[in-house]
Amino acid sequence: MIRIGIILGSTRPNRKGPQVAQWVLDTAAQRGDAEFELIDLREHPLPHLDEPAPPMFGPSVHEHTRAWAERIAPFDGFVLVTPEYNGGVPGVLKNAIDHLCAEWTDKAVGFVSYGVSGGARAVVQLRTVCGTLGMADVGYQVAISVLTDFENHATFTPRDHHVAALNKTLDQVIAWSTALAPLRAESPVTVG
Numbered sequence: 001m002i003r004i005g006i007i008l009g010s011t012r013p014n015r016k017g018p019q020v021a022q023w024v025l026d027t028a029a030q031r032g033d034a035e036f037e038l039i040d041l042r043e044h045p046l047p048h049l050d051e052p053a054p055p056m057f058g059p060s061v062h063e064h065t066r067a068w069a070e071r072i073a074p075f076d077g078f079v080l081v082t083p084e085y086n087g088g089v090p091g092v093l094k095n096a097i098d099h100l101c102a103e104w105t106d107k108a109v110g111f112v113s114y115g116v117s118g119g120a121r122a123v124v125q126l127r128t129v130c131g132t133l134g135m136a137d138v139g140y141q142v143a144i145s146v147l148t149d150f151e152n153h154a155t156f157t158p159r160d161h162h163v164a165a166l167n168k169t170l171d172q173v174i175a176w177s178t179a180l181a182p183l184r185a186e187s188p189v190t191v192g
Helices: 017-029 063-072 091-098 120-132 160-179 181-186
Strands: 003-008 035-040 077-083 108-115 136-145
Touching: 003 017, 003 160, 017 035, 017 077, 017 108, 017 160, 077 120, 077 160, 091 120, 108 120, 108 160, 120 136, 136 160, 160 181
Parallel strands: 003 035, 003 077, 077 108, 108 136
Antiparallel strands: none
């Protein structure tokens, strides 16, 4: 069965991401067409990229990067849950992406973003980054406003249009992950 990692891309104190990521996981878990797992970047602390060679040139010399690679490699696709910070991607999420290369290639990726403008600018940047790594970014996405979609600016209250957008995003991530499986089989990732 296709395995989809839901990556929570914020680690800051008082973050809104856990509510959003849990909603994504709970909604996805109601489906029977894939397995879903939450990956919280707080549980995978990485230093600023410290590899002596770019990840595209082979195995890491650092244990923290090898452990991160082992965590990411088994998944067939991803949903990135990201806030928008100052018009862009959170540094911790970009750093986690930059630590790897082959573990991302030929996998589908969808986006659930939140921010004042729904996190749209962070997703624009992530589409470029993910495409550069050989990921297939799906067209649908979920955009959540921190001004209108959180009751008292604290509790996430998804609306029907969010659920519909998430299901369309998941449909595409699963379909594309399945379609890309032959490419992943031709170039299996070896972590080490």
